[in-house]
Amino acid sequence: MLVEWRDDLSIGMLEIDVQHKLLFDKFNAFVNAYQNNLDVEEIMRMFWFLEAYAVTHFKEEEKLMQQVRYPDYEKHREKHLAFIDQINLLKERLKAEGISQSVVSAMTNFITSWLIDHISTMDRAIGRFVNSAASPRLP
Numbered sequence: 001m002l003v004e005w006r007d008d009l010s011i012g013m014l015e016i017d018v019q020h021k022l023l024f025d026k027f028n029a030f031v032n033a034y035q036n037n038l039d040v041e042e043i044m045r046m047f048w049f050l051e052a053y054a055v056t057h058f059k060e061e062e063k064l065m066q067q068v069r070y071p072d073y074e075k076h077r078e079k080h081l082a083f084i085d086q087i088n089l090l091k092e093r094l095k096a097e098g099i100s101q102s103v104v105s106a107m108t109n110f111i112t113s114w115l116i117d118h119i120s121t122m123d124r125a126i127g128r129f130v131n132s133a134a135s136p137r138l139p
Helices: 014-035 040-067 073-097 101-134
Strands: none
Touching (some): 014 101
């Protein structure tokens, strides 16, 4: 189940929007590797790359939130940590069960719904905050 970027997921901050699109690309590369029955090592490499990119993206996003003094930084960071915890659980399941349709389905369902929900709510709030702070105030 591939996930397609939609313009309504844009949060209005180019750097973050580009990173989100790349997350979708990395996720789709993992799914494609599985669907095309690539070597297990290649599928795993795609998943590890997706995970590493997500962690890098979270760090960049958290750095930005700190720079702009985003008021919900801690709550947002907790969501990132919860995502990483869930990914670690899925990795353990993957190690125990191997690559199977049920494991890949669990991974794709979780990642797809999390990305879309997180971007459209939590990340969009960052965009609104930054854009409202940048807009001139009328007397």
